[in-house]
Amino acid sequence: MSVLLGTSALSQSVAILLIGAGTTIAVSLAGNALGLLIAVPVCFLRLSQARAARAMGIAYVSFFRGVPLLVQLLIVYYFLPALDLDLPPFMAAAIGLGVCTAAYQAENLRGGFLIIPKGQNDAARAFGYTRLQTRRCILIPQALRAAAPAIINEMILILKASSLVSVVGVEDLMRVSQNIVARDLRPLRWYMAAAVIYLVINLALALLGRAAERRLSVGYAKVVL
Amino acid sequence: MSADLSLMTTYGPQLIEGFRLTVLIWLSGSALAVALGFVLGLILSVGGPALTLPVRAYVEFFRGTPLLAQLFLAYYGGPSIGITLDAVTVGVCGLGLYGAAYFAEIFRAGFASIPEGQLEAARSFGLSRRKRIRYIILPQLLVLAVPASVNLLIILLKDTAILSIVTVPELTFQVTGMTLETFTFVAPFAALAALYWALTELVAFLGRRAELRLGVYLRPEVRAAG
Numbered sequence: 001m002s003v004l005l006g007t008s009a010l011s012q013s014v015a016i017l018l019i020g021a022g023t024t025i026a027v028s029l030a031g032n033a034l035g036l037l038i039a040v041p042v043c044f045l046r047l048s049q050a051r052a053a054r055a056m057g058i059a060y061v062s063f064f065r066g067v068p069l070l071v072q073l074l075i076v077y078y079f080l081p082a083l084d085l086d087l088p089p090f091m092a093a094a095i096g097l098g099v100c101t102a103a104y105q106a107e108n109l110r111g112g113f114l115i116i117p118k119g120q121n122d123a124a125r126a127f128g129y130t131r132l133q134t135r136r137c138i139l140i141p142q143a144l145r146a147a148a149p150a151i152i153n154e155m156i157l158i159l160k161a162s163s164l165v166s167v168v169g170v171e172d173l174m175r176v177s178q179n180i181v182a183r184d185l186r187p188l189r190w191y192m193a194a195a196v197i198y199l200v201i202n203l204a205l206a207l208l209g210r211a212a213e214r215r216l217s218v219g220y221a222k223v224v225l
Numbered sequence: 226m227s228a229d230l231s232l233m234t235t236y237g238p239q240l241i242e243g244f245r246l247t248v249l250i251w252l253s254g255s256a257l258a259v260a261l262g263f264v265l266g267l268i269l270s271v272g273g274p275a276l277t278l279p280v281r282a283y284v285e286f287f288r289g290t291p292l293l294a295q296l297f298l299a300y301y302g303g304p305s306i307g308i309t310l311d312a313v314t315v316g317v318c319g320l321g322l323y324g325a326a327y328f329a330e331i332f333r334a335g336f337a338s339i340p341e342g343q344l345e346a347a348r349s350f351g352l353s354r355r356k357r358i359r360y361i362i363l364p365q366l367l368v369l370a371v372p373a374s375v376n377l378l379i380i381l382l383k384d385t386a387i388l389s390i391v392t393v394p395e396l397t398f399q400v401t402g403m404t405l406e407t408f409t410f411v412a413p414f415a416a417l418a419a420l421y422w423a424l425t426e427l428v429a430f431l432g433r434r435a436e437l438r439l440g441v442y443l444r445p446e447v448r449a450a451g
Contacts, residue, residue, distance in 0.1 A: 115368050115443075153288070157380065223270070223337055
């Protein structure tokens with residue numbers, strides 16, 4: 001009987017752990033997607049010819065890169081309700097991760113734009129591409145390809161940083177493993193399990209990233225140094 | 226006010242020592258990360274499978290696990306396999322090995338971004354591989370790498386605070402100790418945050434200066450004048 005109970009408690013804990021892992025994946029995916037969406041306009045602000053636009057880009061990056069993520073999460077979670085914006089914890093966490101990572105991704109992306117020869121922009125405009133078309137069809141694909149490894153670096157960092165979102169009440173992998181440990185007092189087993197799950201998610205992310213790089217590199221010769 | 230001054234005379238020296246140690250560990254850890262990352266990135270770009278597979282495993286392990294877990298492993302697990310390191314060495318090596326995994330990817334991206342035609346041209350001019358890397362690849366690679374590297378240097382700076390958990394007596398460790406002895410929390414931690422922020426802004430500023438310098442060849446007006 002005790003054996004049966006033991007297994008059922010164990011299987012229950014494993015199920016809870018996997019649900020937590022699902023939450024971690026969902027919140028960090030949402031945060032990363034939002035971050036990339038915000039990063040594109042921030043990056044264009046930073047690259048702009050206009051001094052005021054550049055200053056806005058620099059200000060965004062230095063605030064969100066300079067203030068610790070934990071503080072940003074607490075601000076989103078506790079200050080936005082004060083403005084009558086009541087956010088569920090999951091949304092607050094995704095937004096907090098997103099606005100923070102956008103600062104880093106904007107810089108990663110900007111590096112990719114810097115190395116594109118100026119002539120390509122001029123040529124595209126001469127062919128009658130609008131400014132928006134030039135960006136979408138000519139510049140962004142090349143910048144993405146060059147910046148992809150750095151972008152994946154940051155996505156992995158955000159996945160690991162998502163262990164902080166439990167402070168705003170999200171039941172992520174870290175929080176549920178703490179809960180399980182509080183109940184059955186086997187820290188080594190459950191924290192190791194959590195660590196392995198984080199590692200597996202990161203490996204999958206890295207593999208996806210390299211697949212994306214290959215996709216973006218179609219038509220490029222393999223560089224022989 | 227007088228209370229603040231007496232706090233400063235009591236804790237001043239150890240705060241300065243903590244600040245010195247934070248900067249020292251950050252700079253030497255980052256130097257190790259950049260140097261090792263460059264070598265690893267080069268191997269990932271040119272090596273055969275026998276070389277790239279172990280390097281890939283290194284990158285995925287150090288990038289895929291949290292820095293704190295790696296530090297615990299080195300500091301508390303190390304003695305059980307006969308490696309006993311003092312806290313500062315663990316800090317520098319931990320930060321360096323961790324950062325190198327990220328820098329390897331940044332440099333790999335840099336090597337991949339060089340147009341093939343340039344390298345063919347350099348080869349037909351008879352430049353050796355060392356010279357191709359030094360004069361053709363590196364100046365262009367750095368333009369792509371600087372923004373991402375500034376990101377990473379800032380992340381590594383903020384991560385030095387984690388070292389306080391494995392008893393490295395750096396700035397966060399000293400400030401935490403001070404708050405526990407004096408029961409004042411807001412001012413010391415606010416000052417701590419401001420200090421880290423000032424350092425990150427300094428790195429960002431130096432990064433922007435470096436970009437201007439390295440990107441000279443990309444600006445047509447300069448090219449025409451030169």
